[in-house]
Amino acid sequence: MKSTPRFFRPASGLVLFLAAIGPSCAKPAADASETIPDGIREREVPPVRPCTVERREMVRVLETTSRLESDSEVQIFSELPGRAVEILVEEGDRVKKGDVLARLDHRDEDLAVADAEVALEEARENAAQTELKIAEARDSLAQRETEALQAERDWKRDEELFSSSDLARPLSQQALEARRLQKEQAEHAVEQARIALERSMLEKEQSATAVSRAQVALDRARLTRRKKDIVAPFDGVISLRNIRIGDSVGTAQAAFVLTDTDHLRALFSRPQEELRLFSDLRPSDGGEGEDGGLAIQATTEAYPDRSFEGYVERISPTIDATSGQFRVVARLREAEGTDRVLLPGMLVRMKIITARHPDALVIPKRALRREGERRFVLELVDGPDGTIVRRVPVEEGFQDEEYVEVIPVEEGALDAGTRLVLIGSRDLVDGDPVRVDELGDATETVGEDSTPR
Template identity: 30%
Template sequence: MNHAGRGKAVRGFGWLAIGLVALGGAWAARAVVTRRSAAMATPEVARVARQDLESVVKATGVVRPVTGAEVRVGSRASGVVRRLHARIGDRVVKGQLLAELESGELTARRDQAAASLASVHAVRDYAVAEIARKHRLAAAEALAPSELELAERRVAVARAAVEEARANLAFARTQLGQTRIEAPIAGVVSSVATQEGETVTASLTAPTFVTIVDLARLEVWAYVDETDIGRIRVGLPARFSVDAHPDRELEGRVEAIYPKAEIRDNVVNYVAVVRFPPPPQDLLRPEMTASVRLVLDHRGDALTVPRRAVRREGGRAFVLVQQAGRLARRWVSTGSRDEQRVEIVEGLGEGDVVVIGEPAAEVVAAH
């Protein structure tokens, strides 16, 4: 075969190859269009089902001691710390001895006051006995009236001296008692602010020795966004967990809503205080971060659909229902909702199939 014949044959095969490639591309494109059309013609669906439904407001919170559950314990007396009986983490009961100050000088003052009381007691007893004798002499007209009057004054002075000595002794005992620092509440020692040998001076405010927290009396401050606070009211059920125990959910109720806003990073929040029964020991501690759910509404065995199934037009809600291979619009009335599902009050029955995807325009128009 000459060169011209071979060239024509090569060109013929080239055109044949190009044609085959084009034909394959056309078939592939047709297959893609077919699959895409099939997908658009079969949208995602779900059945209407019954389940419990909760409408909640979520908030981040902080565990805090209730008022009176965290106490800073100090001394109203000045002196040197002789013994410190508490360490951080110790559990204490009400009345337990926490620390002692040097008490030698105050002990001496107490003993001196006790001796003074004993002395004036003796003076009063003598004055009482003396006035009794003088009354007998006066009855026998053997004593001048002025002397009887003087004896009665001595008795009154002696009795006043006894009362003063008693008050001095009580004061001395009180001062001595202030050298013993005792726990005013039961709880856990969260901090210690002094040490043995340190000199403390009591002034207008008592120096803090230790801080005690009652871990059985805690609450959660839930920081609710200003857009949600209007739906929160006292008495609402609440559930929360802390980051340390994410699988343990505790229940409580909204006890109070603080009127003053908490502004953080230009975000306005309001505090809803959640109170709850005493938790298991060591489960919660102050300043733990809590994930809070405030329950606005709870519906048991409610008829529900996924939220994506509910559409709106002109302020009314409707869903697309599958019937005999076609889609039909069904107007519905909705109720409570959570993050995933919506309650259907009217318009659907259990087992109905609704569209939750976006059907093709021609399919929707076919209803």
């Protein structure tokens, strides 16, 4: 095969080019101005999907997880050993403070109570007899005092008669001495009656002490009897039962576990960088809950369709030296009139509301455009030949999963009801015409930032 010399090889590209432009060159100049060259298309007005600026509340939140725990959860032990003869509750039962959960064999204790009651009754009877003795002693003393007074008068009368005349004495010396002896004996009887009264008063005090001692013995017997009953120390729910009828229950074995399910809290830790945020909240911030702390919104995996309100009750006054975090105690509550579903040990996801903007301008996140560190939106405005876009610089505020708060750099540049470009903003610049497509033919990659040309 012979090779064609290089300078004789046809220039195929040149031939095609001449063939393409040949006919156009042969036409008049007037026709050339009306014809669009092949490969060049007139730019179409791009379709865009609009959205509207809304005015509503936006909040700043911190998200964390924790497990609920009860304020009060205790193991209940029997105070005395014994054999279980009656079980009155089961797991899941709600009980009140003082309710009897189980009873141990208490026959011996019942006999001890009965014996103490008899002893107290005897002591009270003895006290009553002592009161009678006191009354008798007082009557005896009064009688002896009367007799002594009469003996005193008789002795003085006889003494005057004996001393009135030396010649004819109506009373002998012996009779006068007998009268004096009677007086002294009456005085001695008065002293004995007084001693008897004092002795009765002392017996009264002793009988009162005996009554008190018998009462203490009865109270102790009754207390011992009550210790044979295992009772609930507070309102709650039986979460565990460890004994059965006939079991020998000891004081080292937990018979029940009682949980207060009405007062639940969530404990979690936050880095110390957030301590000021938790500590310096003021009412003007709008982030406080009904009970004065930071407001909380919580959800659970067990009930994903329900939301629970709560608040931060307190924070730890110290920072853990190892982790550099501080502990936070939060409270959750369930709406009145609804079934109680929160339980200790349940995993909750909490959003802690640290600030509120009740009158924020809000747009869908996809309507916000980014250009480096700058943020802007494209407003849809009426132009001379149709709808055009206008670039409005903004700053980002609070945001959630779907929406973001925007703050116009120029005050009043945006307001509720302003229409923005949501989808279809790629390669659009300030002043470009667009076609508003309410049906959603405009497309844009989800999550892709729009960069102006």
